[in-house]
Amino acid sequence: MPDVTFTVDGNKLTAPAGTLLIEACKSAGIEIPAFCYYPGLSLQAACRMCVVRIEKMPKLQTACTTPVAEGMVVQTETPEIAQARKATLQLLLGNHPLDCPVCDAGGECELQDMTFKYGAADSFYAEPKNHREEQKWSPVVYFDRPRCILCYRCVRMCGEGMDVFALGIQNRGSSSVIAPNVPAQMSPDDLAHVDCEQCGMCIDACPVGALTSGTYRYKTRPWEMNHVATVCTHCGDGCKTTLGVRSTSDGAEIVRGDNRDKSGINGDFLCNKGRYAFDFANSPDRITQPLVRNSSGVLLPVSWEQALEHVGKKLRELRDTRGGKSIGVVGGNRLTNEEAYLLQKFARTVLQTNNIDHHRTADYVSFAQALAGTTGKAASQRDIEKSPAIFIIGGDPTNQNPLTAWNLRSNVRLNKARIYIANTEEIKLRRNAKAFLHVAPFGYSALADLMSGDDSTLESLVQPGTNKQVALDFRAALRAEEEVVVLIGSELRGGDLKKVIEFGTKLPGRKFALLSDYVNSRGAADMGLLPDMLPGYTPITAGSNLATEYNIATEPGLDMLEIFDAAGKGELSALYVVGANPVARFGVDPAALRNTFVVVQEMFLTETAALADVILPAANLYEKSGSVTNSYGDLQQVNKAGDRAGVRTDFEMIVRIADKMGANMRALVPFGKGLHADMGQTRGAQSGEADRHAVWLTANNLEPRLSPFDPMAILDEINRLVPGYSLLRLQLLSGNDQHLSPAAPSDLVQITNRRDLVLPANDGLFTSGTLGRYSAMLADLQQNAASRTAAAEQTAAD
Amino acid sequence: MSTIANTIFSPEMAARFDKLVTIYPVRRSALVPMLLYAQDDLGYVSDAAVAEIALRIEILELDVRNVLSYYSMLRTKPAGKYNVQVCTNISCMLRGGYEILDHCKHKLGIGHKEVTPDGVFSLEEVECIGACCWAPAMQINYDFHDDLTPEKVDVLFQMYKDGQGKDVK
Ligand code: SF4
Ligand code: SF4
Ligand code: SF4
Ligand code: FES
Ligand code: FES
Numbered sequence: 032m033p034d035v036t037f038t039v040d041g042n043k044l045t046a047p048a049g050t051l052l053i054e055a056c057k058s059a060g061i062e063i064p065a066f067c068y069y070p071g072l073s074l075q076a077a078c079r080m081c082v083v084r085i086e087k088m089p090k091l092q093t094a095c096t097t098p099v100a101e102g103m104v105v106q107t108e109t110p111e112i113a114q115a116r117k118a119t120l121q122l123l124l125g126n127h128p129l130d131c132p133v134c135d136a137g138g139e140c141e142l143q144d145m146t147f148k149y150g151a152a153d154s155f156y157a158e159p160k161n162h163r164e165e166q167k168w169s170p171v172v173y174f175d176r177p178r179c180i181l182c183y184r185c186v187r188m189c190g191e192g193m194d195v196f197a198l199g200i201q202n203r204g205s206s207s208v209i210a211p212n213v214p215a216q217m218s219p220d221d222l223a224h225v226d227c228e229q230c231g232m233c234i235d236a237c238p239v240g241a242l243t244s245g246t247y248r249y250k251t252r253p254w255e256m257n258h259v260a261t262v263c264t265h266c267g268d269g270c271k272t273t274l275g276v277r278s279t280s281d282g283a284e285i286v287r288g289d290n291r292d293k294s295g296i297n298g299d300f301l302c303n304k305g306r307y308a309f310d311f312a313n314s315p316d317r318i319t320q321p322l323v324r325n326s327s328g329v330l331l332p333v334s335w336e337q338a339l340e341h342v343g344k345k346l347r348e349l350r351d352t353r354g355g356k357s358i359g360v361v362g363g364n365r366l367t368n369e370e371a372y373l374l375q376k377f378a379r380t381v382l383q384t385n386n387i388d389h390h391r392t393a394d395y396v397s398f399a400q401a402l403a404g405t406t407g408k409a410a411s412q413r414d415i416e417k418s419p420a421i422f423i424i425g426g427d428p429t430n431q432n433p434l435t436a437w438n439l440r441s442n443v444r445l446n447k448a449r450i451y452i453a454n455t456e457e458i459k460l461r462r463n464a465k466a467f468l469h470v471a472p473f474g475y476s477a478l479a480d481l482m483s484g485d486d487s488t489l490e491s492l493v494q495p496g497t498n499k500q501v502a503l504d505f506r507a508a509l510r511a512e513e514e515v516v517v518l519i520g521s522e523l524r525g526g527d528l529k530k531v532i533e534f535g536t537k538l539p540g541r542k543f544a545l546l547s548d549y550v551n552s553r554g555a556a557d558m559g560l561l562p563d564m565l566p567g568y569t570p571i572t573a574g575s576n577l578a579t580e581y582n583i584a585t586e587p588g589l590d591m592l593e594i595f596d597a598a599g600k601g602e603l604s605a606l607y608v609v610g611a612n613p614v615a616r617f618g619v620d621p622a623a624l625r626n627t628f629v630v631v632q633e634m635f636l637t638e639t640a641a642l643a644d645v646i647l648p649a650a651n652l653y654e655k656s657g658s659v660t661n662s663y664g665d666l667q668q669v670n671k672a673g674d675r676a677g678v679r680t681d682f683e684m685i686v687r688i689a690d691k692m693g694a695n696m697r698a699l700v701p702f703g704k705g706l707h708a709d710m711g712q713t714r715g716a717q718s719g720e721a722d723r724h725a726v727w728l729t730a731n732n733l734e735p736r737l738s739p740f741d742p743m744a745i746l747d748e749i750n751r752l753v754p755g756y757s758l759l760r761l762q763l764l765s766g767n768d769q770h771l772s773p774a775a776p777s778d779l780v781q782i783t784n785r786r787d788l789v790l791p792a793n794d795g796l797f798t799s800g801t802l803g804r805y806s807a808m809l810a811d812l813q814q815n816a817a818s819r820t821a822a823a824e825q826t827a828a829d
Numbered sequence: 830m831s832t833i834a835n836t837i838f839s840p841e842m843a844a845r846f847d848k849l850v851t852i853y854p855v856r857r858s859a860l861v862p863m864l865l866y867a868q869d870d871l872g873y874v875s876d877a878a879v880a881e882i883a884l885r886i887e888i889l890e891l892d893v894r895n896v897l898s899y900y901s902m903l904r905t906k907p908a909g910k911y912n913v914q915v916c917t918n919i920s921c922m923l924r925g926g927y928e929i930l931d932h933c934k935h936k937l938g939i940g941h942k943e944v945t946p947d948g949v950f951s952l953e954e955v956e957c958i959g960a961c962c963w964a965p966a967m968q969i970n971y972d973f974h975d976d977l978t979p980e981k982v983d984v985l986f987q988m989y990k991d992g993q994g995k996d997v998k
Contacts, residue, residue, distance in 0.1 A: 196889055196891065196892075198891075199894065201895055201898035202898045202899065203899050210894065210895070210898075211891075
C-alpha cells in the first residue's frame, strides 16, 4: 500500500495506508494506552482508553480502529483526552477492587499503570462494588471476576487465536461477565470450568490480573524474579520462553514461564507445556547426588569425584580389554547441540565405538538425504507464519506441535493463507483448511504416489466409499499453488518420506519441513547421534572431513535395537545413557543388561536409571547453556535459568569422564588454543557465565574458551566441521533464531536399506515423554481432561 | 419430521425449528426467535434446550448461553403459569407503576423474579413494554393490561385464578 503522511503531536509521520493509528504511533515511539486492542486479534473498541483528538472529526476517536489517512492531524495527549481517559478509568474501576498489592499482575498491569498515570483511583461512584469470589476454571486458569475490565481480549484470544472458543461473555451492562464453556450447573462439582487446551494464552493477553495462572498465582512478585529467555524443552517447535527464576537455598527455582520476550519465532505464543511444565525442574524426586551400585546391588550416594573416577576407570578398562565395539551409547532428545556433538565425538574417539543412537522421533536422515544437493528447500518455522499455501501430510500440529498450529491459524486469519491437509485422522486443523483429504488408514504411501503423479494406487488412498475424484481435485488445487510449504508429520518416513520430497523438489516454489517431538530431536540427528552417520548426515563410510579429523573406524556401529540385542547376548560390556530412557521406550528386558556396566546421566530414577550401576545426576535444559535446533532447523540459544545444587550438565559430565579415562582433552574439546586452563576448577552449572565471558573476551581480542567445560569451544567445532552448520554467531548470541538446512552431502554414497528405527513419540498437549511424567502440572491437566471427558460421556449417556 | 433425533420439543415445534434455520441468510440469525419459541414451548430455556438449539444452529452451547443471558426476557428457570410483568419505566413510574408493583408483591406474596408456591403466578419488574399512553401497564404472559389501579389488579388476578384469563403463549 502507498504511504500516507500525517501529523501526530506535531511530528510528521509516514506509514502505509491502512495502518491503524495506534500502530503507526507505536512505531514512532508515541504510546497510546489501550486495553482492548491486541495486535493480531480482531478490533473491539470496547474500552475507549485509546481516544485521541483528530482534527475535523467530531468527538474523540479511538486510535485502535482508525486507519491513518493523508493529512490527518492528531493530538494524543491533551487535557481533554486526559479527562476522557480518567473518566473511562473511573467507569472501568466501577467494580474493580484495585487490590494491586496482592494481585498477581501488580507491577505488570496496564490498568495499574494507567490508573497511576491519570490519577483515577478515587471515583464519584458511591455504589457498592460487586464482589465475586475467585473461580478455579482449571488447574491452570483462575478467574477473579472483580478485576475484569471486560476488554474481551481473552475471548478473542481463545476463539480467534486458539480456535477453541472456550470463553464467552454473558449478561449485559454492568453485570456482564466473562464465562467459561462449562457452566456451574452442568459441572459435577457445581463450579464453572473451562474445557479447553489449557494454553494460558488468555492469561497472557489479560491486561489486568483477572485471569491468573495456577502455577504462578500468589507465589512471588514480578520484580523479585530474574527473567531468562531460553527455549522450551518440550516439543520440537522451539518456542522461546521467558523463565522467571527465584533463588532458593539449593539453587534457583523456576516460578513462571511466559512469553514476555515476544521476539522469538513464537511471537505471542506458548502452549501449556512451555508455560507451565517447567515444574519437573523443581521436583523433590530429583536425584541430586551421584549414586553407585555397591557389591550387594544397592545404589549408594558417593561423592562426584568417586563416581567419576569409578566410571572413568571402568570404561577405560572395558574398552581396553573387550574393545570399544563392546560399548553402546544412547543420547537424548533434550541435550544441547554441543552436548550431542560432544557425546558422539566422545563415543567415537574416546570410547572408540560407533554404537551410538538416540530415540529417533522423526526420520531426519531420510529427510536430509531427500534434500541432498538442493538449496533453500528446507522450510523454517518462520515460513509457516507467512507462506501463502501450506500442505500438511500426516501429523497433528494442534496437539503435537502447538506453535506450528498457532502459526498456521494466524497465517490463515491474518494473511488468508490456504491450508491443504491430507491425514488419516480428522485432525482439528482441518477446520482452518481450504481442503481436507481424508486418507485411508496406511494410505500415506499411496498419497506419496499420488503426489508424484502415479494414480495407480488411488484405490488404497481414499477412505472406502469415497469418490476418488476428491483426491484428484485435491492434487490439482495443490499443483496450482505457486509457493507451498510441505509440512510432514513424523509418521511418514523412509521411502514414503523421500518420495514426497523428491518429487516436490522438482517443482518450483516448494519447501519442506519434518515435524518431530522434543526440543532437540532434530539437533540429535543433525549432530550425529547415529550409528552410521557422522554429524551433518555424513555417511560414516566415506572419507569425509569429519572422519579424517576424528581418525576413527569407518564401519557403522550398532543401532538402538542392536545395542540391546548385543546386551542380551552378553556382548555389551558397557552402556552409557545420556538423558534418555530407552528401557521404557523400547521395552528392553531388564535382564538383558545384567552383565553390562550401565552408566546413566539422569534427573530422575527412570526405568533405565533404575538398572544403572552408576547414576550421575544431570541438569536439564533449563539449567544449562548452549544451542538447540527445532524440527525446522531453526537454531536458537539456550540460556541457563534454573539451578539445583548437586547436579551437573551433561556437557561437564562427558568432559570429566573423558578426562578420567585419560583422553586427550585438547583433542576432544578445542579449548585454550595454547593456554593452559585449570582442569580442576569447576564451572559446572555456571557454564552460562563462561559463555558470556567468552563473548566479551572475543570482542576484546583476548583468549576465549579457557576451559574444556565451555560449550562455545564445541560450537566452534560444529561451526567448522558440520555440513550445514555454518552459523551466524552474533545472531545466535543475541537470542535470535537462524535457519540452518543441513542436507546430506550429495557426492557421498548414500546407504540404502537402513533399518527403520523411527518411533514417533506422539506426545499430546499434556504429555512430554518420560520428562512429562515428572511434571505435577501435566499430571493435573491429564486428570482434569480425563474428568471432563468422563463428565461429557455421562451427560451424553443421560 | 425433525432433523434432530430425540428432539426435546413437540413435533410441531421441531418442524418449525427445522424451517426456521433455513429462512435466514445465515443460520445463526435463527437463534433469538428459536430461544423465544423454545421458552414458550417449555416455559423456560432449559439446559437441554440450549444443547439442542446449539446443535440446530451449529454453534457452541457457550454461544447460545452468551445470547440467552443477554436478554432479560429469556429465562433459564420456570416461571409461573401466569407471568406478571409490571412496567416501572418512566411513564408508568410517573403514573403509579411502583404502587402497582408493590401491590402485586403484597397480593401474591412474592418478589421480583419469584414464583408463587402453587406455581400459578410469577412476578417480574420490567422496562417499558410500549404501552406508555395507557400507563401504568403490565403484561401477563403475552396479554396487555393497562390504565391499572390496585383494584383492577385484584380483579385481574381473580380472573386468572379462576382460569378465565387468556393463557396466550
Ligand atoms: S487456556 Fe487457552 S484454550 Fe483455555 S480458555 Fe484460555 S485461551 Fe482458551
Ligand atoms: S478477563 Fe482479562 S482479558 Fe478477559 S475480558 Fe476481563 S480483563 Fe479482559
Ligand atoms: S509449542 Fe512446543 S516448543 Fe512451544 S511451548 Fe509448546 S511444547 Fe514448548
Ligand atoms: S484500545 Fe481502543 S477502544 Fe480499547
Ligand atoms: S413506560 Fe411503562 S409501558 Fe412505557
